Structure formats: structure tokens, C-alpha cells
Amino acid sequence: MTRTIAILGGTGPEGSGLAYRWARAGEQIVIGSRDAQRAVETARQLRERIGGNARAEGAENAAAAAGGDVVVLTVPFSGHAALLKQLKPVWKPGTIVIDTTVPLAAEVGDTATRMLGVWQGSAAEQARELLPPSVSVAAAFQNLGASRLASDELVECDVLVCSDDERAKQVAMELAGKIPGARALNGGKLENARIVESITSLLIGLNIRYKVHGAGIRFTGLPQ
Amino acid sequence: MTRTIAILGGTGPEGSGLAYRWARAGEQIVIGSRDAQRAVETARQLRERIGGNARAEGAENAAAAAGGDVVVLTVPFSGHAALLKQLKPVWKPGTIVIDTTVPLAAEVGDTATRMLGVWQGSAAEQARELLPPSVSVAAAFQNLGASRLASDELVECDVLVCSDDERAKQVAMELAGKIPGARALNGGKLENARIVESITSLLIGLNIRYKVHGAGIRFTGLPQ
Numbered sequence: 001m002t003r004t005i006a007i008l009g010g011t012g013p014e015g016s017g018l019a020y021r022w023a024r025a026g027e028q029i030v031i032g033s034r035d036a037q038r039a040v041e042t043a044r045q046l047r048e049r050i051g052g053n054a055r056a057e058g059a060e061n062a063a064a065a066a067g068g069d070v071v072v073l074t075v076p077f078s079g080h081a082a083l084l085k086q087l088k089p090v091w092k093p094g095t096i097v098i099d100t101t102v103p104l105a106a107e108v109g110d111t112a113t114r115m116l117g118v119w120q121g122s123a124a125e126q127a128r129e130l131l132p133p134s135v136s137v138a139a140a141f142q143n144l145g146a147s148r149l150a151s152d153e154l155v156e157c158d159v160l161v162c163s164d165d166e167r168a169k170q171v172a173m174e175l176a177g178k179i180p181g182a183r184a185l186n187g188g189k190l191e192n193a194r195i196v197e198s199i200t201s202l203l204i205g206l207n208i209r210y211k212v213h214g215a216g217i218r219f220t221g222l223p224q
Numbered sequence: 225m226t227r228t229i230a231i232l233g234g235t236g237p238e239g240s241g242l243a244y245r246w247a248r249a250g251e252q253i254v255i256g257s258r259d260a261q262r263a264v265e266t267a268r269q270l271r272e273r274i275g276g277n278a279r280a281e282g283a284e285n286a287a288a289a290a291g292g293d294v295v296v297l298t299v300p301f302s303g304h305a306a307l308l309k310q311l312k313p314v315w316k317p318g319t320i321v322i323d324t325t326v327p328l329a330a331e332v333g334d335t336a337t338r339m340l341g342v343w344q345g346s347a348a349e350q351a352r353e354l355l356p357p358s359v360s361v362a363a364a365f366q367n368l369g370a371s372r373l374a375s376d377e378l379v380e381c382d383v384l385v386c387s388d389d390e391r392a393k394q395v396a397m398e399l400a401g402k403i404p405g406a407r408a409l410n411g412g413k414l415e416n417a418r419i420v421e422s423i424t425s426l427l428i429g430l431n432i433r434y435k436v437h438g439a440g441i442r443f444t445g446l447p448q
Contacts, residue, residue: 113412115419148445156444160426188337188429195339195422202384202419205412206443216444219427220380221372222434 005175006068008032008061008075008083011042014100015074017149018141018179019046019056025178028055032064039064066090070098070171072141077103077116077123084130093134096168098175099124099193100141102200113205115198124162124193138163138172139193142200144182145207148214154181157216160196162187185219229399230292232256232285232299232307235266238324239298241373242365242403243270243280249402253280256288263288290314294322294395296365301327301340301347308354317358320392322399323348323417324365326424337429339422348386348417362387362396363417366424368406369431372438378405381440384420386411409443 005022007015010031023029023046031046033039039058046056065071065087075083080101101123105114120126124139131137140161148155159176161184163169169186176184187196199217206215229246231239234255247253247270255270257263263282270280289295289311299307304325325347329338344350348363355361364385372379383400385408387393393410400408411420423441430439 113416145445185430186433187426188433192337192426192429195419195426198419198422202411202416203443205416206409206446209410209412210446212445212447214445218442218444219430220440220442221369221436221438222430223436 002028003069004028004030004067006030006032006064006071008064008071008073010074011038012074013146013150015072016042016046017144017146018072018074018100020049021149021179022175023054023056024050027178029057030064030067031056031058032061033058034061036060062087062090066092068095070096070175073097073099073101073127075101076107077101078107080123081126081130084127088132091132091135094136096136096138096171097127097131098141098168098172099127099137099139101127102142102197104201113201113208115201121191122193122197124190124197128190136165136168137190138165138168139190139196140172140176142197143203143217144179145203145214145216148216155179155216156181156214156218158183158185158218160185160187160192162190162192162196164190185222226252227293228252228254228291230254230256230288230295232288232295232297234298235262236298237370237374239296240266240270241368241370242296242298242324244273245373245403246399247278247280248274251402254288254291255280255282256285257282258285260284286311286314290316292319294320294399297321297323297325297351299325300331301325302331304347305350305354308351312356315356315359319359320395321351321355321359321361322365322392322396323351323361323363325351326366326421328425337425337432339425345415346417346421348414348421352414360389360392361414362389362392363414363420364396364400366421367427367441368403369427369438369440372440379403379440380405380438380442382407382409382442384409384411384416386414386416386420388414409446
């Protein structure tokens, strides 16, 4: 049976970029959106861009979440908690949720080079709190810039996967490996998402100061 | 007139590593320590290791701070505020203070893979608060592992320099450029030290999980 990857907020720049990379790698994608029609349209564009046997459909977020084996959260932080509360009844046990959300201060009118303090510690830990225990949670992909993801370039970025659940960690690491130029790294516990999320702010600041669009991060001194 | 770089806490692993690299690059170093005798001994070992015309002396922290044109803080976070309070009367105007301190939770008996919350936001911002306005402050070098610094290997790590003072930023970036394998990057405002300091926790976690000693970071997608 084929696994389905549902990408909530998948019509946005980060979500559609991830959808593109994974559909291109042969994965079956469901784009989720508040607006089912926009999701269907984004999925159509995705199939058209990739051609051949690309598998991408669109659905309203709740339907996408209910049908996904892996569900990737790519919504703005301002809508993160509300969406998870709304989705409470839909999750099937065993779903793997991968949170890519970054609580940028831009969400409340300040700048994207600053972070919001999240009471639980990070967006990912907020997700863990709002999801049923039967769902596995990992945090990953926060540092991949949307413009790099949308292109056909190598993303040139390591992906730190943070989770307290081995299965979720393995799946997120495997999916990172399907993005050309990404390298999956074991980022440790879910609580480390606090640090990984904040690296996104740092990368946005580097993009601004160095007038580039796709600053990324690599870790040195590791095996291989 | 030759500039003097005073390294407070310079008998510790981080401080002595930086002292080694800068003395090797021809800089005039004063090792500072609570214990003047230990500082003198560390300086003697440093001169011996480098040989030739290496310039390194030792002094008690307060004397080192008073005499330094550039003063680098490499003390454990647990002694950071107390030292800066003690040093209040000694600073000469125009001194550049570079803070390398990381508020690891290990300082209060938890683990080095976690951070302490600092009321001011970061160790560097705590330093800024405790230093007179006539002193310039930058945050840098937090992510360089002590074992790499102590060796003759390339450090293979970018150095993000965060400061609200252009002169301090320039000097810290110049000093980063004197460490083989380090690359100085403009890390933006001093407040960004919050993120850069926390990356050290992440690197310590990677060292543990991947059984290495010198994990570092590189930023990709930047000019050159």
C-alpha cells in the first residue's frame, strides 16, 4: 500500500516547495488548504510541472490530515494552534506528524529575524501538546528556504530532525533524504526544535544582510 | 602601538584554545584568571608550544581586563555576571569586549544539550547590561569547540559575530579571520547572540549522538 503525505498549508511557499520535491521523488502527495479549491489547483500545477506519473491531489486541511499517513504542517505559526485544535477529531492512530513551523515574530507584526517565545518551548512542542498521544510527532525542515525548495537546485542544507519518537524520526529523516542536497541529521529530542526553529531567524537575517535568498546550514565534523 | 588581547578565563579549554590560535597568528595575548599564578603558567606553556617570538603573559582577571584593548570573556556562565560586577571599576573607555559565553544548563547541574534562560536574552546581552556604556561589546566564537581550537586542525566552523557596535563587530570579525578554518560572518544585532549561543547546545548534542568531538557549522548560499 502506498503511503500518502499530506501537506497542510501546502499552497504556501514552504509547503508547495516540499510537495514539489517529494512528488518529484515519487511520493503520493495531498496538498491541504483551508480552501479545497486552491489545494486542488496547486496540486494540478504540481502534476503539470513534474509531468509523467506525478501523484498529487488537493483537499481541505481536515480531509488531508485524516487521509495522510504522514502529515506535514507548513502553516504560518499564527494559525498553528487553531488548526491543530480544529483537527483534534480527525487523526487516525499511528499518523506521523512532521512540524516545519517557525514562530517568527513577523507573525505578530515584528520582524522575521526575531522569534516569538512559545510557552511550550517551540512550535513543535506546541503541536505535540495539541495532538493526541496516538500520533507521532517530529520537527524538521524548518531551515529549508522556500525559494530553494521551489527551484530545481540542490537545497544545500542539513535537516535536523528532532523527535522523542523513533518511528517519526526515521520517517522524517528518510523524507529529508529525498530532497536533493539535503542531509538528514539526528537532532535529538523534540525539545531541541527550540534551537532549530530559531536558526531560521538567523538564516533570514543572513539572507537580508548578504542580499541572498537561500542561506542554509551545514554541520561539519560529523562522520562521512 | 601593539594591541593586547586579554582572555579572561584564559586558563580554561575555550580560552586557552583561542589564546593559542591568536598567539600563533602573532597577536599579543594576556591570559587572565582568578589565579594569577595559573595564568602565568598557562602563558608560559603557550609560549613554549608556539616557540619563536610568541607573545603571551598571564595576569589576574582584573589586571588583564584593565590592560586589554580587546577583552575576550571565556568564563563559565555561572561566574559571568559576578566577574563583570567585580570588574566594573577597571574598564578603560573604548575597550572592546567579546563575549564567547554560552549559558549551558550544565552550569546548574542539568545537561550541556540544554540552555538556561537568561533574563536579558543571552549571556552577551547580560554582559552588555553589566558593562559601562564606554565599552563596546560583540558576541562571537561560542560555536568553536575547545578541542578543535586546542589542536592544529582547521576549525571548520563559521563564526557569527553579533553586535550593535560597528567597531566591535569589525574587530571580532578580524580576529575570527585569524583562526585557520574559521569564517567570520555578520550575525547582525547583539540580540541574535540568543540564537548563536544556543547553537552550541545543538553542536554538543551532535557530538554526543555522532560520537565526535568537533562538530561545527557552515552557512551555505552566501556570496563567495
